[in-house]
Amino acid sequence: MNLDLSPQDRAFQAEVREFLEEALTPELRQAGRRATSVFMEKDYSLAWQRILHQRGWVAPAWPVQYGGTGWNEMQRYIFAAECARAGAPSLSPMGLKMVGPVIMGYGTDEQKAFFLPRILSGEDYWCQGYSEPGAGSDLAALQLRAVLDGDHYVLNGSKIWTTHAHWANRMFCLVRTRTEGKAQAGITFLLLEMTAPGIEVKPIITLAGEHEVNQVFFDNVRVPVSGRIGDENAGWTVAKYLLEFERGGGSAAGLKVSFERLKALARDEAASGGGPLLQDPAFRAKLASAGVALEAIEMTEHRVLAELASGKNPGPASSMLKAQGTEAMQRLDEIAIEGLAHYAAVDQIDARAPGANVPVIGPEHGLTSMARYLNNRAASIYGGSNEIQRDIMARLVLGL
Structure with a gap:
């Protein structure tokens, strides 16, 4: 395996270093150095995301048609390595690296047109509704119920360890839409707004004394069917696709x-x-x-x-x-x-x-x-x- 950089790669590396030297403020550098988790505080991650978005570098792995950079694999690796060396704040992966690729792979044209630009700009800040008090690594055991009522699903139950739910305005969520048969075959993938009536977010303070994760409660929360990704009861396939990127x-x-x-x-x-x-x-x-x-x-x-x-x-x-x-x-x-x-x-x-x-x-x-x-x-x-x-x-x- 030849890991030597080509002259073109070295030129790109120099371009990235010059950009980072100019764009990273002392406050952003300090925030990056003092981060204690893979999830940076929202104010700093979004400030850095806006700078990268303006440059057109916020989503190196996305296809160009959706706002990606068009970089090859080595360029993306160089960019990640240089950001790490420079102490740049990490970006929240929930939108850019997780639900974004899912929407590209399984979303409708309307969902792509609406959500993808908002993910790039940081206008939408996402959290992940997967784990529940009785369903963590055994995710097929999830019980958050979603009952179809007209053109809405009605959700009741809870999610736990939900990172940055107290800051997020949107959630991608796995819900149970069928109870009979194989557990994996009764799960649906939904996108929902965190401001919907009936959602309550309660903090969980970590061992480090920080508020990063939460428990989220759903009490008759109505989610439009238009927020569904893929077919009803096909959410397990979508979830597995997302986990490859996570x-x-x-x-x-x-x-x-x-x-x-x-x-x-x-x-x-x-x-x-x-x-x-x-x-x-x-x-x-x-x-x-x-x-x-x-x-x-x-x-x-x-x-x-x-x-x-x-x-x-x-x-x-x-x-x-x-x-x-x-x-x-x-x-x-x-x-x-x-x-x-x-x-x-x-x-x-x-x-x-x-x-x-x-x-x-x-x-x-x-x-x-x-x-x-x-x-x-x-x-x-x-x-x-x-x-x-x-x-x-x-x-x-x-x-x-």
């Missing part, structure tokens, strides 16, 4: 930035026997092991990119990258906590806010380490737990 790759660039941050920490922090951690043999061995894992993930992502370039979907490879990427991220978090020692335990939620003037206790580079560690414990659960991903790989890749 679980797909693209994590190597961000992981490598975290790895470089971790090596810088090891240069600055002292080992128990004296000298920097980077010279401690045991700590160096942990760093080396993590670095090898990241190289393997990057190579796998490049192989997937080659498949995508030929017009194929991520397929079961997305499950492999989801499992590898989230576990590597958690490993980096664990090593960072070990390196910071007692400073890692200090709760500094006020100091983490971009622009905060609260003094930092301990080293600046350790400010977000514990919050990242706590938030990222969920990474091997959301999007389908890693145990489920291994089942998928066993069946679809190994034929077991």
Whole structure:
């Protein structure tokens, strides 16, 4: 596999770096550095999305006909890597990377014309209504009921762990429209407005002390049939298509930035026997092991990119990258906590806010380490737990 950049790719890389240097404000850079989750706070992600939208770079993976860039796979990889290195805030994936591709693949012409431009501009901010109190990785067990009443569905039930539901104005949602027969055959995919009467959002505060997820309650909520994606009771097929994009790759660039941050920490922090951690043999061995894992993930992502370039979907490879990427991220978090020692335990939620003037206790580079560690414990659960991903790989890749 030849990973050397062509002269054209190097020119594109220089263009991206020049743009990032000019477009990223100090506030946006700080927000990116201090992020403790894959989901950036709405104000910062939307501010960056508007800048990218104005440039025409907000949806690199979308087809040109829907507002994409027309970049090839290597250009998209370069752009993601440079954004990660520059500390750009992450964009919410719910619209751009999840429901957007679903609307392109399964939506009507009217749905495409209405929703896709609003996703690009950030006018619509989406949340995902999948998990329920009794249906997480076993998503086929969902029970949010949708009963057809004229040209509307009437929804009753709840969704849980709904990221950014308190900020979203729209939700893509799986509902149960049939109870008899196979569970997967009675699920429908709906798009709905979060301002609809009967919707109540209640916060769930994470271990890191942050409000990122919620429980959403539906009490006789009426959703127009025009908000349905695909046929009634065919939502399971749509959902599986979406999960390929939710679980797909693209994590190597961000992981490598975290790895470089971790090596810088090891240069600055002292080992128990004296000298920097980077010279401690045991700590160096942990760093080396993590670095090898990241190289393997990057190579796998490049192989997937080659498949995508030929017009194929991520397929079961997305499950492999989801499992590898989230576990590597958690490993980096664990090593960072070990390196910071007692400073890692200090709760500094006020100091983490971009622009905060609260003094930092301990080293600046350790400010977000514990919050990242706590938030990222969920990474091997959301999007389908890693145990489920291994089942998928066993069946679809190994034929077991």
